[in-house]
Amino acid sequence: MIRLFRHYVPLPLLMLALVEASVFFWSIPLGKFARSWSEGWLFSVDGLFGKAFVFMLVMVSIMTAMGLYERNFWDGKADMMLRVAVGFLLGLFTITLIYYFFPDLYLGRGEFGIAFAVSFLLVALARYGFFHLSDYxxxxxxxxxxxxxxxxxxxxxxxxxxxxxxxxxxxxxxxxxxxxxxxxxxxxxxxxxxxxxxxxxxxxxxxxxxxxxxxxxxxxxxxxxxxxxxxxxxxxxxxxxxxxxKIQLDSLHPSAMIFSDGFHQAALKTVSKRLIDVVSSLLLLGLTWPIMLVAALAIWIESGRRGPIFYRQTRVGRHDRVFEVIKFRSMRTDAEKDGVAQWAQKNDSRVTRVGAFIRKTRIDELPQLFNVLRGEMSFVGPRPERPQFVAELSQSIPYYSMRHRVNPGITGWAQICYPYGASEEDAREKLQYDLYYIKNYSVFLDLMVLLQTAHVILWGKGAR
CATH class of the missing domain: 3.40.50.720 (NAD(P)-binding Rossmann-like Domain)
Structure with a gap:
């Protein structure tokens, strides 16, 4: 293991990421060289390395978003290669958009085609070799x-x-x-x-x-x-x-936390986190407002043009302050008609047909961006829970109240590492990941969580 910005990263995965980053970078000059060879060696490096850097940055980011640099991505060679293939398809789409909006970065179709094919082949070979070497x-x-x-x-x-x-x-x-x-x-x-x-x-x-x-x-x-x-x-x-x-609760003692090197709340970290929250929320709102509009229309039609589109629910935030979280309504209006808070279960009968889809794709979470802009939530942090559950869990799980020392988040380290929590045991397990996040928070860890949230959504992990 190696520690980058307070976050533990397995050294083999870091080496794999560096190897693949090198492949992506040098495939662009290789494609240019191979194309020039077929056209009589007319070869120019003017601006080439800038284009190579952009290609490398885009592809490594997408591979990260596919969960291919996670410590626990071991779901078999078939799953791994499927993710690599999907990642390259998304990379092709993203690079095409970049070329459209930034023509100066454009590469000829022949050059880019060679570079893309070579990088896919070398990455597949690197992945296959890494998968086998990791068992030695x-x-x-x-x-x-x-x-x-x-x-x-x-x-x-x-x-x-x-x-x-x-x-x-x-x-x-x-x-x-x-x-x-x-x-x-x-x-x-x-x-x-x-x-x-x-x-x-x-x-x-x-x-x-x-x-x-x-x-x-x-x-x-x-x-x-x-x-x-x-x-x-x-x-x-x-x-x-x-x-x-994650931080194991069974082996955790107050003295270990007191003398540990984590749990820093520096002013610069607070300002940088708030800046990331605002920029990310505005950017995502700009990209997803058509999706939100369609979701709102679908909920309205399914409810017979009578039911509410949004659902407001009281949650516990930073320093135990309560606030109303905003989500698209995904359950029947009488889901809790007796007034008793209930955990969401797998295949919950209270979920509507539209609700099942928006919960699976996490579209129901998008209105929480307004909570982030109001400062009630962060983009990344522990999941906000309802006051009834917090009161119960604080009595039965040690250190549970510590998760309220930071703003709750739309996504978080616990959300990408552990499936949906619907019991006290799940809450205990997720708290261990939340404590790791609070102890080792950095902008780098936030960016990793944001990128890896994409593959959680694409693969439908933890949604109910």
């Missing part, structure tokens, strides 16, 4: 776990899933004979000599402290010896945060 153990970090109880078991389970692609557990160290063994007993490693000797013998890259109780038998001197010898020492909560993109 020699490319994974070798991790040693100090502890063999419930906390160590959580990392063992993590290593068996998609989030465990970047590391390999070499073994577990049982520090006390009385410690419960909750992991595979065959993977316990005896310490003959010192902990440093074991780490060197096993060629360990990282030692993760996953003890149940550090007050009992914590080997300070040996861990310090390993640290000074160059081994990376990581505690359980930091390891989970880095590998999963």
């Amino acid at each position: 153990d020699m490319l994974k970090r070798r991790v040693l776990l100090l502890g063999c109880g419930r906390r160590a078991r959580q990392i063992e389970q993590l290593s068996n899933g998609r989030e465990g692609k970047g590391f390999k557990i070499i073994g577990f160290v049982r520090l006390n004979e009385s410690d419960e063994v909750a992991v595979d007993a065959d993977r316990l490693l005896p310490v003959r000599g010192t902990l440093r000797d074991l780490a060197e013998a096993q060629q360990i890259d990282e030692i993760v402290v996953a003890m149940e109780d550090r007050r009992r038998g914590f080997p300070v001197d040996q861990i310090l010896d390993c640290k000074i010898s160059g081994f990376e020492i990581t505690d359980l909560s930091t390891f989970f945060e880095r590998e999963t993109g």
Whole structure:
């Protein structure tokens, strides 16, 4: 893992992004060169690298929007190649629009055709190779776990899933004979000599402290010896945060938050975030107003020209202030006729036919842009919840109120990483992603969320 602007990015994915960015950039000069060769070597580089940079920027942004640089995009080679193909089609459409509005960037059809075909072929080969190389153990970090109880078991389970692609557990160290063994007993490693000797013998890259109780038998001197010898020492909560993109509530303690390097609320960050909110909202309103007009007309017709088009609902915002969120109405007008707040369920019978479509495509969320312009919401942030749910969840889930330290968002880190939440357990899981976002907020993370929201909409993830 490498940390960019406070956000953890898997090093293999970063390398893949750099390789593909190079492919996109140099495919333009290659297309120009190949075309000039067929026409008698009439080759000019005037303005060529600027055009190559624009092509690279557009294509990398679209690939990001397709979810192809997500840490958990492992849905199989077929899904990956489908996303690459869709990304290139969107790239072709976008580049064509750019050439129309900015003629100075125009490339001849022959040159661009060669560049486009070459870049698609090389990206497909790079993706195919990356997909296979990522399973090689020699490319994974070798991790040693100090502890063999419930906390160590959580990392063992993590290593068996998609989030465990970047590391390999070499073994577990049982520090006390009385410690419960909750992991595979065959993977316990005896310490003959010192902990440093074991780490060197096993060629360990990282030692993760996953003890149940550090007050009992914590080997300070040996861990310090390993640290000074160059081994990376990581505690359980930091390891989970880095590998999963969320802060694990089970291993979270107040002292860990107090002395962590996150949760900054600098004035420059606040101003830059507000600027992004306003610009993004105005831009999206300018692009989507025809869609909003059609949606409003469809809702009005379906309701027999009598029902309301918009739906206002009280939500909890920053510092626990309540506000009315504005959405297109997607349910029957009597959806909560008894006045009791209800979670939206899968295939909810209260959803209308038009409502099902606008919820699936997230069109129902577009009126919230006015909430953003009024400063009640942000473009990116935790999902705003209803006061009834907030009161219940704050009692049962620790640290739940922390998500109200920032403006709620139309989209967010939790929304793109986890499907629609419709239970207390879902709310707990999404809170872990929200805490990661609040702790590690940066403009870079906001831009990543905005781009990756596109593939959530295109693939219909989490909509109900």
